[in-house]
Amino acid sequence: MSDTSTRPTPGLIEAIRFLTIIPLPGLSPMSEQSVVRAIPWFPAVGLVIGGVLVAVDALARPLWGDLTAAMLVVVGWGIITGGLHLDGLSDTFDAVMSWRSRERKLEIMKDSRIGAMGALALMAVLLLKVAFVAGAAPAWPALLLAPMLGRWADCYVIYRFPPAREGGLGRTFNAQVRQSDLWLASLLMVASAWIIAGLAGLITVGLVFGVAHVLARWWVRDLGGLTGDTYGALCEIGEVVALAALTVRWGGM
Template sequence: MRGWFAAIGFLTRIPLPARAFDGASSPSAQLAWYPAVGLLIGGLLWCLGWLLSGASPLLAAALLLVAWVALTGALHLDGLADSADAWVGGLGDRERTLAIMKDPRSGPIGVTAIVLVLLLKFAALASVPQPSAMLWVAPLLGRAVLTAAFMTTPYVRSGGLGSGLVGESRAVCAVALLLAAIVTLFAGWHGLRAIIVAAPVFAWWRWTCMRRLGGMTGDTCGALTEFTEAALLVALAL
């Protein structure tokens, strides 16, 4: 269970006592728990959506989105901004792309990417009655793709934030992904459609990262989560 607490501490801003992390064997032990953390985030959002079921759609969508960002500490949005700046400013060069990605400052492209992704999420949330299955399906698969990424893609930045996650047991991660898919299918047709949408988004971004960088970084993984969540919310709202 130490990996579970470590995953919660890394992916969310949910307060945990320091003793919850005592005895954690390695940073990589948390990777298989990522889909479960996504389900936890989704469950909290679903409960909030239920409480807001009587509010106007726009207000409910805004409050849900604020809670979503607050729960994650904008961790993945930061990766999205850095990746967007680097992809445009890198001009196709690997080293230049990595250097820009490491810069903590955000340029206009990064800010624009965040605004567009949040706008898509807000519009999708406002388009369906709350609570909706999308509130737990999107965070679940948005973290499951991170587990899949670390299983299948080289990590190219030594000493980076995600370097300690490399080395998790492939068998354990595969079981976690299988369970994530099974749980997603409990949403019925919406769950099946979510998996069908998430798979090509993952494949596209992985191919893009391999072509430009030869692998992934923590920032590109954050962008992957944001791309996946936005695509799922839009697909489920349409």
């Protein structure tokens, strides 16, 4: 009888395990190498998360109305991801908005305490998500695509920009991710955007790409590279940009 513990876990399963709290029993322990295998499947996990959010919205909106449904969706969003990217968002803004030296900013990012700028960033992202979801009609295209686009933005910046520290997961990601991984993630993202939202979906991909690129360049100049926390921040900001673009009411202009 073969030892299944020595078999590598499929990348999609590793991505679900790394990016969500969805229980997946019977797997071998997670390693840095297994997480690297998961990178091209990050957008696919976003689609899984989006499916859960669509279900929450569909159940809650008829019962309690738009605002309460949107709040439940955003709460569910944080729960299913374990707050992974929200933590990175607060740490990143505490650091980059501190106007301290590069070394001190990197130290601030390691501090588990949250400061004023981190709290403001969290509040802004969560309130914007609630507002965009509450005003969406219908909400399902945005809820499916926003989690995908946030995680696709991470795939892009992991490959494109250097890490800030010698050690850590960011260094491992950047050193081992391949161009083919980015192409696979991008193909899945573009195809999904076109199928779900057509031209609006493709425009949204371009907007998220532009925002992620500009912010990543800023933070590389500021910090000397990117970290796991900045990956989380870029995911959250990418989600907000996607929600904004996919719920805009062109008829009201």
